[in-house]
Structures are given as C-alpha cells and as structure tokens.
Amino acid sequence: MTTxxxxxxxxxxxxxxxxxxxxxxxxxxxxxxxxxxxxxxxxHEAGSVKARRDQRNATSDWMEMEKQRGISITSTVxxxxxxDFMINLLDTPGHQDFSEDTYRTLxxxxxxxxxxxxxxxxxxxxxxLFEVCKLRGLPIFTFANKMDRPCRSPLDLMDEIEQELxxxxxxxxxxxxxxxxxxxxxxxxxxxVHLFERSIHGSKAAKDNxxxxxxxxxxxxxxxxxxxxxxxxxxxxxxxxxALDLEAVHAGKMTPMFFGSAMTNFGVELFLNSFLDYGLxxxxxxxxxxxxxxxxxxxxxxxxxxxxxxxxxxxxxxxFVRVCSGKFEKDxxxxxxxxxxxxxxxxxxxxxAQDREVIDIAYPGDVIGLxxxxxxxxxxxxxxxxxxxxxxxxxxxxxxxxxxxxxNPSKFKQFNKGVxxxxxxxxxxxxxxxxxxxxxxxxxxxxxxxxxxVQFRLQNEYGVETQLDWLPYTVARWVDGGWEAxxxxxxxxxxxxxKDMWGRPVLLFKNIWNFQQLQGDHPELELSAxxxxxx
Ligand code: G4P
Numbered sequence: 001m002t003t004x005x006x007x008x009x010x011x012x013x014x015x016x017x018x019x020x021x022x023x024x025x026x027x028x029x030x031x032x033x034x035x036x037x038x039x040x041x042x043x044h045e046a047g048s049v050k051a052r053r054d055q056r057n058a059t060s061d062w063m064e065m066e067k068q069r070g071i072s073i074t075s076t077v078x079x080x081x082x083x084d085f086m087i088n089l090l091d092t093p094g095h096q097d098f099s100e101d102t103y104r105t106l107x108x109x110x111x112x113x114x115x116x117x118x119x120x121x122x123x124x125x126x127x128x129l130f131e132v133c134k135l136r137g138l139p140i141f142t143f144a145n146k147m148d149r150p151c152r153s154p155l156d157l158m159d160e161i162e163q164e165l166x167x168x169x170x171x172x173x174x175x176x177x178x179x180x181x182x183x184x185x186x187x188x189x190x191x192x193v194h195l196f197e198r199s200i201h202g203s204k205a206a207k208d209n210x211x212x213x214x215x216x217x218x219x220x221x222x223x224x225x226x227x228x229x230x231x232x233x234x235x236x237x238x239x240x241x242x243a244l245d246l247e248a249v250h251a252g253k254m255t256p257m258f259f260g261s262a263m264t265n266f267g268v269e270l271f272l273n274s275f276l277d278y279g280l281x282x283x284x285x286x287x288x289x290x291x292x293x294x295x296x297x298x299x300x301x302x303x304x305x306x307x308x309x310x311x312x313x314x315x316x317x318x319x320f321v322r323v324c325s326g327k328f329e330k331d332x333x334x335x336x337x338x339x340x341x342x343x344x345x346x347x348x349x350x351x352x353a354q355d356r357e358v359i360d361i362a363y364p365g366d367v368i369g370l371x372x373x374x375x376x377x378x379x380x381x382x383x384x385x386x387x388x389x390x391x392x393x394x395x396x397x398x399x400x401x402x403x404x405x406x407x408n409p410s411k412f413k414q415f416n417k418g419v420x421x422x423x424x425x426x427x428x429x430x431x432x433x434x435x436x437x438x439x440x441x442x443x444x445x446x447x448x449x450x451x452x453x454v455q456f457r458l459q460n461e462y463g464v465e466t467q468l469d470w471l472p473y474t475v476a477r478w479v480d481g482g483w484e485a486x487x488x489x490x491x492x493x494x495x496x497x498x499k500d501m502w503g504r505p506v507l508l509f510k511n512i513w514n515f516q517q518l519q520g521d522h523p524e525l526e527l528s529a530x531x532x533x534x535x
Contacts, residue, residue, distance in 0.1 A: 009295045009327065012363035017279045018088040019141075020105055022130065023115035024123030028145040032115055032262040033078070033089065039269055040080030040087060077320070077367040085276050088366055098125065098447040100426065101305050103396045104378065106132045108304040108322035108367060111139045111279045118144040118151035118178070118259070121160045130165055132396070135530065139249050139280050140167065142257040143271055148198070148264055150179040155233070158257065168254040170244050172274050173267070174237055175259040176222065176230045183222055185259050185267055186213060186234065189274075193218055196266050250280050282365035285324045287381070289388040292325050294364030298385035299326035299334065301368075303376045304393060306425050317425075318369045319376035326384065328362040337381040337389045345370055345382075378426035379533075395429055395500070395531035398444035400451060401471040401508060405440055411464045418462035423501060428454045431498045431506060442498060443468070444476065473508035475515050480526035489522050500531060 023029045078089040090109050092102045106112065112133045114126060133140055144157055158169045173185040176193065184195040195209040211217055219227050248254035256278055260267020284291040285302075292300060305320040333344045362368050370376070379392035406415040419441055423430040428451070429444040445451050451468060458464045473496070479486050486497065486505050494514040495507045507527065509515040519527065 005297060005327065006295065009297075009363065012086075012327075013282050013294045013365065015085050016088070016282050016363060016365035017085055017111065017276060018090065018109055018282060018365045019111040019113055019275070019279065020090040020092050020109040021113045021115050022092065022106075022126055022133065024117070024120075024125040027115045027117045027120075027123070027126075028262045029115055032113075032143065032145065032268065033091065035262050035265055035268040036087075036089065036272060037078060037080055038265075039272055040082040079366070082272060083276070086366075087276075090367065092129070099450045100396055100398075100429075100446045102129065103132050103446065104304050104393050104426070106136060106138065107393045108320070109138060110281070110283055110365065111141065111275075113275070114140050114142045114255070116142065116144055116157070118146050118157065119149060121152060121157055122164055127164075131529075134165075134252060137252040139252055139278075140255045141271075141275055141279070142169070142255045143262075143267075144175075144257065144259045145262050147175050147178055147182050147185075147259050148196070148261040148266070153178075154259060155236070161255065161257070167252075168242055168245075168248065170249070170254050170256050171237055171241050172256045172258050173270060174234065177226050181223075181226060182261070183226065185270070186230075187270060194267070194270060195221070196261070196264070198264070244278075246278060249278055282324075282363075286391045287388045289386070292388060292390075294325050296325035298383065299328050299332065300324050300381065300383035300388060300390075301328070302382075302390040302393075303378060303380045306372060306376060306378060306427075317372040317374065317376075319372040319380075321368050321370055321382065323362050323364050323366045323368065324390065325364055328366070328368060330360045332384070334382045334384055335387065336375065337383060337387060338377070339375065341375070343375065343382065377424055392533045394533050396446060397476045397529040398429055398446055399474050399476075400443075400445045400448060401431075401473045401476075402443050402451065402468040403438075403440045403471065404443050404454070405467040405469060406464060407467060408465070411462075414462040415458070415464045415466070418458045418464060422454055422457060427457070429501065431500050434497045434499060434505075442471065471508070472510055475509040475512055477507045477509070477515060477527035477529060478531050479505045479507065480528055480532070485525060489525050492518060492522065494518065504531075506531075 021029050021032065078091060080087055080089075090105050092105045106129065112129075114130065114133075116122060116126060130140070142161060144151075144154070154171075154175055158171065161167055161169050171188065173187045173194075175185050176183040182196055184193055186193050191213045192210050193213050195211065197209060222230065242254070244256070245254055249256060256274065258267060258271045258274070260271060262268060282294040284293045287300075301321040301323045303319045303321055307318045307320070328345075331344060331346050333342050335341070336343050359368060379390070381389045404419065406412065419430060422428060431442040431444050432439075433442065443451055443454060455466050455468070458466050478500070483505055492507075495509050495518055498506050498508060500506050507515075507518070509518070515527075518525070
C-alpha cells in the first residue's frame with residue numbers, strides 16, 4: 001500500500017465516529033437527532049426533520065404504504081461533520097416500524113446511544129435493543145432526556161441501569177434539580193456548571209451559560225435548599241461513582257451517562273463533545289481471514305440492510321453497506337464473496353434522510369447505498385484483493401407469527417417465488433410447521449410492519465393476494481444442539497416445535513413464563529434467542 005493511502009485511511013478513521021440511538025418510542029429520539037444535526041450544521045433550524053416526516057405524506061413518491069401510514073420504513077443514515085469529526089448516525093427504525101432491521105442496524109454501528117426519558121427510565125424497547133448491543137459488546141452512552149419535566153432522581157436512574165443492565169455507570173455530568181426546578185448540569189471533568197435557561201426555545205444552536213462550580217455566584221443563583229441538595233448529592237456521587245475507565249466503556253461494560261433536555265437543546269453539545277472524546281472509532285471486524293482492521297489497504301464491507309421500492313418508478317432495491325476497510329471509490333469493481341462474481345459499484349448513494357446523492361468516496365465507518373440488482377442478501381461481503389467474508393448477521397427472535405395463506409391455487413408459483421425471494425432478502429423470517437400436513441409457511445417477524453410489507457409486496461410485485469392466520473406465540477428460541485438435543489429431552493409441554501429456513505428446530509411459546517418453565521424443567525436444553533449463523 002502506498003504510504004499516502006495509509007495516511008489517508010488513518011486520518012479518515014481517526015476522525016470518524018459512528019453510532020445508533022436506541023430508545024423507546026417518545027423518549028425524544030427524533031428531537032435529539034435533530035439537535036445533533038443542528039450542531040453539526042447539517043440543518044439550520046430544528047423542526048426540519050419532523051417537518052420532512054410530516055411533509056412526506058404530501059410530496060414524496062415514497063412507497064405507497066409509507067404514504068398511507070405516514071411513517072418511515074427505512075433506517076436512514078445521517079452523515080454530518082462537527083469540529084474535525086465526520087459523524088455517521090445510523091437511524092434505527094422504531095415505533096410502529098420496529099422490525100428486524102432495527103436490530104440489524106446495530107450490526108453496522110460502532111457505538112450506541114441509549115436515550116431514556118428521565119421520568120420513565122428503562123422501557124421495553126430499550127431493553128430489547130440493549131440486549132443486541134450487549135451481544136455485540138458495543139460501547140453504550142446514556143442520555144437521560146426531558147430533565148425540564150418532572151423526572152426521577154439521577155441516582156435512582158443510575159441504580160436502575162446498574163441493577164437491570166449490569167452496566168457500571170460513569171456520570172459525565174450531574175443535574176441540578178429537575179422539572180420546574182431544573183437549573184442545569186455540573187460537568188465533572190471541567191468542574192463547571194452549565195446553566196439551563198428556560199427561555200431558550202431550542203430551534204437554533206445555542207451556547208451554554210457556564211460558571212465555575214466554586215464561583216460564589218452559583219450559591220446565589222440557586223435556591224438555598226436546592227444548593228444544599230446539590231452539594232450533598234455531589235459529595236455522594238464523587239464517593240460512589242467509579243472513575244472513568246475507557247477500556248470498560250469500549251468493551252460495553254461501563255456507560256458514560258449524561259443529563260439534558262433535547263427539546264431545549266440543553267446538554268446536547270456537552271454530550272456530543274464527550275461522545276467524540278470517549279466514543280470508539282471504526283473498529284476491526286471479524287472475518288474468515290481473521291480480524292480486518294479499518295486501515296487494511298483493500299476495500300471491504302458487508303450488507304446489513306436491504307430496502308425495496310424506495311422509488312416505485314424504478315422498482316429498485318438498495319443494499320446498505322457498512323464500509324469496514326480501505327477506501328471506497330465510485331465505479332469500483334469488487335468481488336461478491338457469496339457468489340464469487342464481480343460487481344461494478346456504479347451510482348453509490350449517500351443517504352441523508354430521503355435525499356439520495358451520489359458519492360465518490362467513502363471510508364471505514366461510513367455507510368453507502370448500492371443499487372441492488374437482486375444480487376445482495378443480508379450479511380453479504382464485498383471486497384477487493386484476497387477473498388474474505390465477514391461474520392454475517394444472525395436472525396433475531398421473532399415475536400409475531402402467522403400462517404401465510406394463498407387462497408388462489410393458480411398463483412401457486414408466484415406465491416412460492418415471492419415468499420422465497422422476500423425471505424432471502426431478509427424482509428421476514430419463514431418457518432414451517434414440524435407437522436408435514438401443514439405446508440403453509442409461517443411468517444415470523446419482530447414487528448407488525450414486516451407482516452404488512454410482505455403482504456403488500458406479494459400483491460404488488462408478485463400479484464398474489466394473501467391472508468394471515470395469526471398464531472398465539474410471542475417468544476421463539478432456537479435449540480442449540482439441534483434435533484438431536486431435542487430428541488434427548490423427550491416430550492415437552494406448553495411449546496410448539498417448528499423448523500426455520502434451514503430446517504433447524506425452533507420452539508415457540510405463548511409467553512415468556514412458558515419459556516421459563518421449560519427452562520426450569522429442562523435446564524440441560526440450551527436455547528438461544530438469536531439464530532446461530534448458517535455457514
Ligand atoms: P421519539 O422520536 O423518540 O418518539 O420522540 P420525539 O423526539 O418525537 O419526542 C416525543 C415527544 O417528547 C415530543 O412531544 C417532543 O417534543 C417531546 N420531547 C423531546 N425531548 C424533550 C425534552 O427534552 N423535554 C420535553 N419537555 N419534551 C421533549 P410531542 O408533543 O409528542 O411532539 P411535538 O408536538 O413537541 O413535536
């Protein structure tokens with residue numbers, strides 16, 4: 001490799017940070033995203049992201065379903081620069097559009113920001129996403145939002161995270177008061193207090209009003225009981241809070257925690273600055289050739305998401321590729337590991353919300369969108385130089401199950417073709433009953449929207465109208481030792497056995513208690529919420 005290319009890659013990696021936000025609906029993800037973009041200069045006035053979301057109904061030629069429901073099916077990638085950094089924010093679909101893509105996006109992220117509502121603490125969707133982050137050992141940064149509203153005590157929130165998620169919490173800053181009495185945050189590294197001003201509306205980037213914690217004006221600014229409380233809690237925090245251990249942060253064992261109010265812009269810049277200091281730069285990825293460093297001279301990357309029909313006029317598909325090593329250049333001809341074919345990557349796209357812009361160059365940590373002429377599947381590797389294959393992306397435990405019926409026998413061929421293509425693309429998981437008499441495929445999905453997308457696309461792309469017969473299960477577990485392990489156990493109760501796409505046994509349970517009961521009865525049976533990767 002030329003020394004110029006190496007220097008270019010080192011520079012690009014040093015200044016890149018990539019993260020995804022994990023949160024429960026309503027915690028403020030859209031608001032925080034918008035404020036981050038505001039500081040990054042990618043937008044000039046807050047409100048634009050939401051406005052885009054609302055505007056889409058009227059103006060875009062987006063997928064018909066999106067128009068009908070006014071939601072985004074896509075996880076988009078927002079790239080913006082801030083100070084000397086290039087930041088990639090991988091937007092995880094949430095709300096009603098929660099799907100397996102939400103999990104897959106985390107496979108392309110180097111860091112996660114866990115956004116919680118300070119009044120509610122940990123909520124179900126956050127917990128689920130946390131499990132995926134934990135599995136990948138992602139560094140997690142916690143932002144407790146909505147401090148301007150009545151909220152729980154910071155020590156209580158901290159305790160919940162430590163107890164429930166098993167993470168050590170390092171408080172980067174500490175709030176003074178909360179709700180009506182929220183006065184600001186104390187930044188422990190600089191020992192400065194950032195004062196919250198309620199008058200700031202938050203649509204423009206604002207500078208904080210900062211004073212030293214030892215400045216006598218602070219006592220005068222706070223009501224006496226609040227000042228006393230702050231001093232007392234601070235002493236407690238300094239006593240119990242562990243020291244910052246960056247290695248533990250990068251291993252996903254310690255979470256730096258911040259407090260703020262995204263709506264009023266408060267604490268967002270403080271968060272961004274610390275995140276850039278403590279966040280992980282693009283990391284090496286495991287492959288068939290061992291770990292591949294981002295500064296490896298040859299380009300490589302993997303597909304973590306496929307999206308169909310972004311533009312119904314062209315019926316195209318876009319493959320989202322996480323760049324892992326080397327430098328990506330437009331029109332490159334790369335090898336496709338699974339098929340051994342060569343693909344020319346023309347018209348690569350940069351993805352900013354719904355705008356698509358052609359890009360010329362990308363570096364490790366970036367995400368590019370490739371027009372996918374049907375050749376890419378989730379987890380595929382593309383590379384230059386000697387052959388390598390990245391680890392792949394597993395299937396995640398579905399929570400919704402339904403038999404997919406084709407009431408029209410003359411459409412048998414189209415139905416089968418559609419089901420198999422949509423499964424290959426990763427739109428949904430397909431399972432089959434262990435009972436040979438029940439031949440209809442079982443759709444298994446993480447979110448309701450996946451089911452709707454499959455039915456919609458079967459009708460629109462394959463001309464088959466289908467029906468769903470819902471099944472009463474909510475939990476799926478793969479049997480680690482396969483059929484052999486299952487046979488050894490003998491008869492089991494309160495579960496049904498189905499086969500996944502690769503013929504492996506999966507147990508479906510009506511609820512988590514039935515699953516726990518089986519585990520209690522048969523501790524020797526090893527069950528997993530994530531499908532083992534197929535080779
Ligand atoms: P989401 O994407 O995670 O679902 O959350 P979103 O940003 O849409 O925020 C959910 C609601 O919480 C919004 O109110 C938003 O304004 C509010 N919010 C976000 N951050 C803060 C904060 O720091 N403080 C306070 N007080 N509120 C916050 P909404 O009424 O649903 O929408 P809107 O009418 O304000 O747009």
